[in-house]
Amino acid sequence: MAVITPTGGTNLNAVPAPVKQTLATNYLSFTGGANDWSQQYLPDLYEAEVERYGDRSIASFLRMVGAEMPMTSDQIIWSEQGRLHLTYTGALNTTSGVVTIANSGTHAVRVGQTVKLKGGSSGKVANAYVSAIAADNTTLTLKRYDKALFSTAPAFTNSETVTIFVIGSEFAKATNGMTGAVTPSFKSFTNKPIILKDKYEISGSDASQVGWVEITGESGQNGFLWYLKAEGDTRSRFTDYLEMTMLEAVAGIPGNSTAEGTIGTAGDNFGTEGLFAAIETRGNITTGVTGVNAATDLAEFDAILAEFDSQGAIEENMMFVNRATSLAMDDMLASMNSYGAGGTSYGVFDNSEDMALNLGFSGFRRGSYDFYKSDFRYLNDKATRGSINSRDAVAPIRGVIIPAGVSTVYDQQLGKNLKRPFLHVRYRASQTDDRKMKTWVTGSVGAVTSDLDAMQVHYLSERCLITQGANNFMLMK
Numbered sequence: 001m002a003v004i005t006p007t008g009g010t011n012l013n014a015v016p017a018p019v020k021q022t023l024a025t026n027y028l029s030f031t032g033g034a035n036d037w038s039q040q041y042l043p044d045l046y047e048a049e050v051e052r053y054g055d056r057s058i059a060s061f062l063r064m065v066g067a068e069m070p071m072t073s074d075q076i077i078w079s080e081q082g083r084l085h086l087t088y089t090g091a092l093n094t095t096s097g098v099v100t101i102a103n104s105g106t107h108a109v110r111v112g113q114t115v116k117l118k119g120g121s122s123g124k125v126a127n128a129y130v131s132a133i134a135a136d137n138t139t140l141t142l143k144r145y146d147k148a149l150f151s152t153a154p155a156f157t158n159s160e161t162v163t164i165f166v167i168g169s170e171f172a173k174a175t176n177g178m179t180g181a182v183t184p185s186f187k188s189f190t191n192k193p194i195i196l197k198d199k200y201e202i203s204g205s206d207a208s209q210v211g212w213v214e215i216t217g218e219s220g221q222n223g224f225l226w227y228l229k230a231e232g233d234t235r236s237r238f239t240d241y242l243e244m245t246m247l248e249a250v251a252g253i254p255g256n257s258t259a260e261g262t263i264g265t266a267g268d269n270f271g272t273e274g275l276f277a278a279i280e281t282r283g284n285i286t287t288g289v290t291g292v293n294a295a296t297d298l299a300e301f302d303a304i305l306a307e308f309d310s311q312g313a314i315e316e317n318m319m320f321v322n323r324a325t326s327l328a329m330d331d332m333l334a335s336m337n338s339y340g341a342g343g344t345s346y347g348v349f350d351n352s353e354d355m356a357l358n359l360g361f362s363g364f365r366r367g368s369y370d371f372y373k374s375d376f377r378y379l380n381d382k383a384t385r386g387s388i389n390s391r392d393a394v395a396p397i398r399g400v401i402i403p404a405g406v407s408t409v410y411d412q413q414l415g416k417n418l419k420r421p422f423l424h425v426r427y428r429a430s431q432t433d434d435r436k437m438k439t440w441v442t443g444s445v446g447a448v449t450s451d452l453d454a455m456q457v458h459y460l461s462e463r464c465l466i467t468q469g470a471n472n473f474m475l476m477k
Contacts, residue, residue: 059243070429082185087165094151120161193464200234200457246465249274282470312472314403320376321399401474427463435462
């Protein structure tokens with residue numbers, strides 16, 4: 001049997017030492033080189049793992065603003081109310097008083113109604129009576145109340161686009177009633193769930209080895225078994241994926257994507273509509289600057305209020321914003337205080353000389369609207385959206401404004417109106433299988449299910465996000 005000769009040429013150093021100490025005369029060398037025990041002594045070890053990134057999970061947004069409800073189908077269909085009042089645009093002929101309605105044939109104005117109209121280029125405003133409507137519903141004839149012609153001062157511009165909204169009706173004595181009726185309109189929307197999967201695997205040999213680092217994690221794992229740390233990280237990562245997908249996902253376009261044949265059958269629907277895509281398609285977008293100019297930011301809020309006034313006018317709204325926008329809002333609100341620009345104002349911020357100064361705001365009221373502000377970690381984290389969301393990027397997402405409360409919608413499966421949060425997650429579940437967050441273990445480690453010398457932890461969820469009343473949402477870019 002060969003014995004490695006240590007530095008110094010002897011196989012065994014048998015000279016005892018008076019204390020417990022590794023010396024050149026009382027050790028066994030296993031390498032005889034740079035890693036010889038005579039060159040390097042036992043290092044000090046920190047047993048606890050350093051949490052250098054704090055809480056690394058970004059999942060919390062949907063838990064704060066929405067709810068989760070089971071479903072049993074491959075598709076969700078819901079209907080949303082249309083507007084109660086009638087408003088249209090069209091081109092005005094100032095000589096004949098005929099208005100050609102945009103989106104030809106879609107208006108519901110009737111003969112005998114009175115309207116208010118305003119010129120898009122001339123800015124003139126007038127009241128008019130609807131005297132005739134074309135058989136194909138593409139035009140309507142208006143009789144001005146105050147003048148003979150629309151070309152008479154104050155004159156409208158010929159062929160200019162006018163905005164018209166119905167204010168009522170007027171009929172002469174002893175005449176028949178209104179001709180026709182207005183059928184309430186609604187819009188139908190749909191979304192479908194997608195299946196998300198992940199897996200963690202560790203060999204049987206590694207699972208039986210006790211690690212030497214004390215670990216902690218977002219899923220509550222702790223102790224010295226390293227594979228439990230890795231499994232917990234995988235679970236936390238998958239939980240984050242569930243939320244990130246609900247935020248970022250887009251619906252695929254069958255026949256126009258190379259992904260559809262890989263995900264499923266070509267021609268079938270794939271993908272799902274996430275929050276950002278829903279707001280981009282059906283909601284509102286503000287593109288105000290992200291700097292610290294308080295006047296500009298305040299003007300942006302006034303524009304947001306004007307848009308909300310034209311939509312549902314929901315009083316309470318939650319704002320989830322990135323760091324730059326949060327600080328800009330704090331600066332804007334602080335500047336509203338007469339002492340904000342020149343120094344600290346005790347009392348206005350519930351501050352005293354003996355406490356730390358609080359320069360942040362969690363909420364404020366502007367007009368008739370209440371806004372509650374919160375940092376959105378997903379937009380700041382450099383491992384997620386924050387990695388592409390720098391202030392120098394083209395139209396980065398600065399935040400999102402979400403209405404508080406619930407909406408009333410008609411559920412076509414149940415056949416009745418329901419009150420649900422504007423934002424909620426639907427997941428597949430039945431008495432047989434709950435796919436909200438499904439986990440199972442396979443392999444031969446622990447409970448034996450196969451001859452694989454490993455433990456495999458599987459994760460699965462099937463879900464989609466329902467964004468109802470997206471016209472009340474605002475994406476800040």
